Amino acid sequence: MYVLIANILLLFFGIGALVTGYLNKNCQVAQAREHWLKLFFYFLILILVFFSIYTDYIRLLAICIGIVGLYEIVKAHLLSKRSLLLFSPVLVVYLALIAAFIDFGHRASTEKVFLLYFTVVIFDGFSQLCGQLFGKRKLIPSISPNKTTAGLVGALVIASSTSLFLFPSIGMSIAQTLMTTLFICFSALLGDLLASWYKRSCQIKDYSTLIPGHGGILDRFDSFIFSGAMYGLIYL
Structure with missing residues (x-):
């Protein structure tokens, strides 16, 4: 299973590199360099997470993600100067999600964690690629201006087919695998939209500049956190 996943992801990263090169033809040098940097760090993050899952350190990784994410949530609130009354529900929801995410990393089998992260990566990556190539109609521009209907449909088709x-x-049937994959995809989308909504409400572009080309931990892991938490609560 692990070799198969690695080969599929390498194939898709090759496709991503080809699409990036194609899109960079009409970009300025600085913008093209930024696109390649983003792809490179995406690959490094992928290796880190897969190594953590394979060596059974996913719970430790989840704790680290949760702590840094908490710092980014608090920092975004302080920069926005919003009232504590508005921040309190956000903090409670975030802590509940992180607790569920850590519990998922502790209780889920290695195969289930691999399936979830693999699906999130495919869905996230092809949402962007399909949107850049074919996207015209915005999905929810007021919250996430870069997401498109074409990106969503394309990512759902590719993630479901790959699963x-x-x-x-x-240990799942074809029907169970497809239903689980769709559940993970829509959970990942909802997690992304919630994180984007909070950024917009705080009037910031990224949660931090920790990861070049990606922003902060929550910018990169919001979908993984939410889908992992939801999977743990419903399936485990």
């Missing part, structure tokens, strides 16, 4: 290669290894 069919994995069902023999995770």
